[in-house]
Amino acid sequence: MFLKDKNPSPQWTGKALDIGTMKTATSWDASRGCWIFHNDARVGSSKNAFWEDKDAYMKANGYPVKTTTTTSFVDILAAMKAMKDVELELKGHTVSLVGMTDLGGGKYSLDIAHDADQSTNPGGTKVETITWDGTSFTGAKWVKGFNYAVIEMFMPIPEPGACVLALTAIACLAMRRRNSSIRPS
Numbered sequence: 001m002f003l004k005d006k007n008p009s010p011q012w013t014g015k016a017l018d019i020g021t022m023k024t025a026t027s028w029d030a031s032r033g034c035w036i037f038h039n040d041a042r043v044g045s046s047k048n049a050f051w052e053d054k055d056a057y058m059k060a061n062g063y064p065v066k067t068t069t070t071t072s073f074v075d076i077l078a079a080m081k082a083m084k085d086v087e088l089e090l091k092g093h094t095v096s097l098v099g100m101t102d103l104g105g106g107k108y109s110l111d112i113a114h115d116a117d118q119s120t121n122p123g124g125t126k127v128e129t130i131t132w133d134g135t136s137f138t139g140a141k142w143v144k145g146f147n148y149a150v151i152e153m154f155m156p157i158p159e160p161g162a163c164v165l166a167l168t169a170i171a172c173l174a175m176r177r178r179n180s181s182i183r184p185s
Contacts, residue, residue: 006083011064025057026050036089036147050094051087051150069148073108073132076100076149085152088112090137091144098127106134 004012026034027046034050035042046053055067070076077100079086086097088110099111113127130139137143 007064009064011062015061015063022054025054027053034094036092036094065152067150067152069150071146071148073106076151077102077108079149079151079153082153087150087152089147089150091147093142094150097149103131108132 004015004017022028027048027050028034034053035046036049038047038049038052040047048056051067051069055065057063058065058067070079076086076088076097080097080100088095088097093114095112095114097110098113099109101109103109108131110130110132111127112130113125115125128140130137130143132146137146
C-alpha cells in the first residue's frame with residue numbers, strides 16, 4: 001500500500017493490496033503465521049521464507065514490485081531515503097520500518113509500526129522507537145534481536161513498445177558509431 005501511494009502508476013490498476021492478498025502472497029497460516037527462514041528440509045509445507053513467497057507471488061501476478069533482503073543498516077537507511085518499503089524481522093516478530101535516523105558510529109534510531117497485541121486485540125498497530133547500537137537493540141523489552149530486513153521496491157514493468165524503442169535506439173547508435181570509426185582518412 002505504501003509503495004502504491006508513493007509510486008502512482010497505471011500498473012497498479014486492478015491489483016489488490018490488502019491483508020487477505022498479502023496472507024495469500026506470504027503463505028500465511030492461522031496456526032503458524034509465516035515462515036521466517038527458507039528451509040529445504042521443511043516437511044509438508046512451504047520451504048520458502050515469507051518474503052520469497054511474496055516476491056514470487058508479486059512477479060507471477062504482474063505487480064510492479066521487487067523484494068530483496070539485507071542485514072546492512074547502511075543499505076536499510078538508503079532504502080528508506082529512496083522511499084522503499086522496509087520490514088524488519090526481529091527474531092520472530094516482523095515490523096514495518098516507518099522512520100530511521102543515523103546517530104553516527106554505527107548506531108541508528110528506528111521507528112517501527114507493528115501489531116503489538118496480537119492475542120487480545122489483533123490488528124491494532126502502534127509505533128515504537130528502538131535503537132540499534134551495532135550489535136543489539138534497546139528501547140522495547142520484547143525485541144530479542146535482528147535477523148534481516150526485507151526491502152520492497154517499485155519496479156515499473158516496461159511496456160513492450162518501450163523495449164522495442166530502446167533496442168532500436170541502441171542499434172542506431174551502434175551503427176552510427178561503427179560508420180564514424182571506418183571513415184577513410
